[in-house]
Amino acid sequence: MNQEEMFMKRIKQGEKIEATDWMPDEYRQLLIKLIHMHAVSEIMGAYPEKEWVPKAPSLRRKLAIMAKVQDEMGHGQLLLRIVEDLVYPLGKKREDLIEDIYYHRVKFHNVFHMEARTWADAGLIGWLVDGAAIINQAALLSTSYGPYARVLKRICAEESFHMQHGENIILTLAMGTAKQKQMLQDSLNYWWESLLFFFGPKEVTPAAERMIHYRIRTLTNEQLRQKFFDKYIPRIHSIGLTIPDPHLKYDTEKKCWVYTEPDWKKFSEIVKKNNGPKSRERIELRRQAHEGGRWVRQAMLCKPVG
Amino acid sequence: MKVANAKQAQEDQDYHRVLCEFLFQLADDELTLGHRDSEWLGLSPDIEGDVAFSSIAQDEVGHAVFYFDLLHELGEKNPDQLAFARPLTERRNATLLERENGDFAYSIVRHYLYDVFDSCRLEAIEQSSYQPLAQGAIKIRREEYYHRLHMSAYLNRLGQAGGEAKKRLEKAIHDIWPEIGGLFCWGEYENKLFEYGIISISVKELQERWIMQVKSTLLKAGLPWPGDWPKVKRDGRKGEHSPDLAKLLSTMSEVYQSDPSARW
Amino acid sequence: MTKKEVAEYGVYEVFIQxxxxxxxxxxxxxxxxxxxxxxxxxxxxFLRRDSAVSLWVVQREHIDQTSTDFLARELDRKYREVRGYTENGRLWRMFKEKTLTIEEIVAAVEEKNRNLKSKNKK
Structure with a gap:
């Protein structure tokens, strides 16, 4: 058996691969692509909610949303470390991985290109965007890459707080004044398309196929989207909201949700070309944070005199 | 003198007034700085450092909540009303803390200088005549330990690095110095605070302790001690504030004020 | 200092107790x-939520790591494990007794300690 066959045997037996194990280049590249995007999405995901940290309408909300955004950065940290170990043999480091964001060499989730316009948007991100992310991440818990699996375990545990936090904001608005309810409905109307985009296009791309082959992931985009519908559509309805899709229904024969396809061209425009409403502004924030903080990092490395 | 709880404090009108005034200073200092700290979210020089800074922001706001809770027990409005609905002229924080963040050097220096002040102040209220405050101060001071450690680690390292970092720190100290005096103004009841034992040392003595500690840290970091500071232009303890605070308050209360009677 | 030198932050492994x-x-x-x-x-x-009593950070380069085969234990070593002595149960039954487990002893000892403590309280 050659190295590659040995490796696949381990994968098929359900073994976890570690950073220091031999792995095919393709496996390494797929992991880097997936986890780098995941890490960067966490970091860029801090920005839409960060905008609402200074405006959170009670002391408790202020503390909770700070803790939540902090967790996103913390998840970014955990995931970056995984990527850093994977790119180490290729001569890349943290600095490069962050620069990749503003040189447009790494993508991040479509939702974080969108504007958080109202407090209801901030809540809805916590509820449904995090909900979608949790489904995504839960499906990755069984990934064949050990370091990723361990980090995901911790991330999922923390996400359970995010879920409660988001739901609490939403439930409060749903029980609130007419204006608050309207704000909530408006928010769902704005975010619904982005939520459909979140899981990616229906067709299984060659890269996705390879990821499934290596058991990096086990479910397809559409399977994940359907799981999201299963969990969240009944809850959205139960708090009196209307989903902005007149064709949405459950097909009892095929046992799946039927929905209006979003405009996937728009999706590509946002994610691949960074042309979403807030893409440029937020990437610029990340650039400023990184470049603007360079003098600190440089100085912190200087050996103290005497 | 020992005052066990809010009910006892309310029996002595003058004591009650002096105590509440002081609690507003404590609460507003922490809330304002915590708010400013939270603006660093996603913008720190390091991802790891970003996470650590956010915990400090949460600690500060958490401490403000503790003081607002005490005020509420003493008959003031509820903590959210106190935090979000009081006009600028009723805010009692030192003006230094409301200033916009500036660069990282400014934020670190301000935080460090405040942390030393706050830790001296907390030490002196651990023996406060107002028991609920004394008990809280013991807990809060233990949390503040980390803040000081963290800020002085930065200050020391950045100062010793020389070059751009040192220049930035020097500029920050220069910009901060005219407002330092605001920390050591405790409003019109300054003397009574001490007489009532709400705080166990005088503002003069606290100032001396602060100077001693800060001087030695600056020296170690290779930074000059700027000497005496001028009398402040605006005394935050008397409700005199800069446009920076007006802007901060309008941002902070934007959602809350859109319907103060609603639950959020 | 050049940019590449800046990237030289060290990697630290984190351990919590x-x-x-x-x-x-x-x-x-x-x-x-x-x-x-x-x-x-x-x-x-790493400790935003959980509490701990001690924290270690260790520079990664100071950690030596095993290779996979280093830990290989392929042959039978049941002689030094509890599960190598399952026959004791059968043997004890011949003497109309039961196997004693460490858990039972610990429970018995702790029970005794608890009694001692409660006596002291009285």
Missing amino acids: KSYTDPHIHVGSLVAPTSELAMQWAREN
């Missing part, structure tokens, strides 16, 4: 300019 009767357990890693900062950052990056 949840209580004094637990060992230090590895929880992840971070990059930091000094061990002092590594320690301070580790506190918030």
